[in-house]
Amino acid sequence: xxxxxxxxxxxxxxxxxxxxxxxxxxxxxxxYIIGWYRQAPGKEREVVATIATSGYTTYADSVQGRFTIxxxxxxxxxxxxxxxxxxxxxAVYYCNVFIPPGTTTWGQGTQVTVSS
Numbered sequence: 666x667x668x669x670x671x672x673x674x675x676x677x678x679x680x681x682x683x684x685x686x687x688x689x690x691x692x693x694x695x696x697y698i699i700g701w702y703r704q705a706p707g708k709e710r711e712v713v714a715t716i717a718t719s720g721y722t723t724y725a726d727s728v729q730g731r732f733t734i735x736x737x738x739x740x741x742x743x744x745x746x747x748x749x750x751x752x753x754x755x756a757v758y759y760c761n762v763f764i765p766p767g768t769t770t771w772g773q774g775t776q777v778t779v780s781s
Contacts, residue, residue: 667691667770671760674775677750683777685745687760692741697764699743701734703756703777710759716743727753750779 673685689699700715714734715723722734733746747754757774 667762667764667768669760669762669770669772671758671772671775674758674777676778676780678781679750679752679779681750681779682746682748683750685747685758685760685775685777687743687745687772689741689743689760689762692762692764694764697762699736700761700763701743701745702759702761703754704759704774705753705756708756713758714745747777750777752779755779 668690670688671685673683675683677683685701687699696718698715698717701713702710703713704710711725713725713728714732716734716736724732731747731749734743736743755778758777759774760772762770
C-alpha cells in the first residue's frame with residue numbers, strides 16, 4: 666500500500682523561501698509520477714510541479730522559475746524548493762503519487778502561508 670507524507674510548510678514573508686518534502690513508501694512499480702499540488706481557499710486544486718521516474722519535470726506557469734522539484738532516489742524523497750514566494754502561493758500543498766494506469770495516492774497536505 667502506497668503511503669505519502671508531506672512536511673515543511675509554514676509561514677513566510679513575501680520574497681522568502683520554503684522547502685517542502687514528500688516521503689513516499691510502498692511503491693513497487695518502477696514507473697510512476699510524483700507531483701505537488703495546491704489548493705487555496707475557495708479555489709480548485711491545481712498542479713504545481715511533477716517529476717517522473719525518468720527525471721522529467723513539469724511546472725505550472727505561475728511557479729516556473731521560482732519553484733524547483735527534485736528527487737532523492739536513495740531516500741525516495743521528492744522536494745519542492747519554493748523561492749521568491751508571493752501571497753498568491755498561499756495554499757495547502759499536497760503530494761501525489763500516480764502509478765499508471767490509474768492508481769493515485771494523496772498525502773494529507775501541508776499549509777503554506779505567505780504573508781507579511
